[in-house]
Amino acid sequence: MTDRDELGNSVLRSAARLTRWASRNASFDVPMAQTRLLALVEELEPARISTLATADHTSQPTMSLQVQRLEAEGWTERVPDPADARASLVSLTAAGSAALGRARRARLEALSPVFEQLDAEAIARLEVAVAALDDLLARAANTTS
DSSP: OOHHHHHHHHHHHHHHHHHHHHHHTSOOSSOHHHHHHHHHHHHHOSBOHHHHHHHHTOOHHHHHHHHHHHHHHTSEEEEEETTEEEEEEEEEOHHHHHHHHHHHHHHHHHHHHHHHTOOHHHHHHHHHHHHHHHHHHHHHHHHHO
């Protein structure tokens, strides 16, 4: 494995571990699986069920059921796809955006006491790391588009 491969694995592993830690230590009013799907819808909206299923590595029937659960909560809505009247597009509602925002705030609240322990140098390093991650995400988006 090359140094870049090792770095890539380290970035992915650390980001995933931090997200899981914050989620485990947060108090949610939205189930974590639904929060994750809300974030996916937000990222890809408006999106067909097939697009969401592919992005989530799940089947279309499973994704349809998950989206139905979000719709029952009033967090997503479907509208006809103008490119194909047989299909629909899924988007967040205002209530869905609010639910996702609450979940994100809950994770941030879990992490805030840790941030309070950091000195200025550690904060500066994190700011550089976030900029690097944002750059990596922008490049990744350009690669897959």
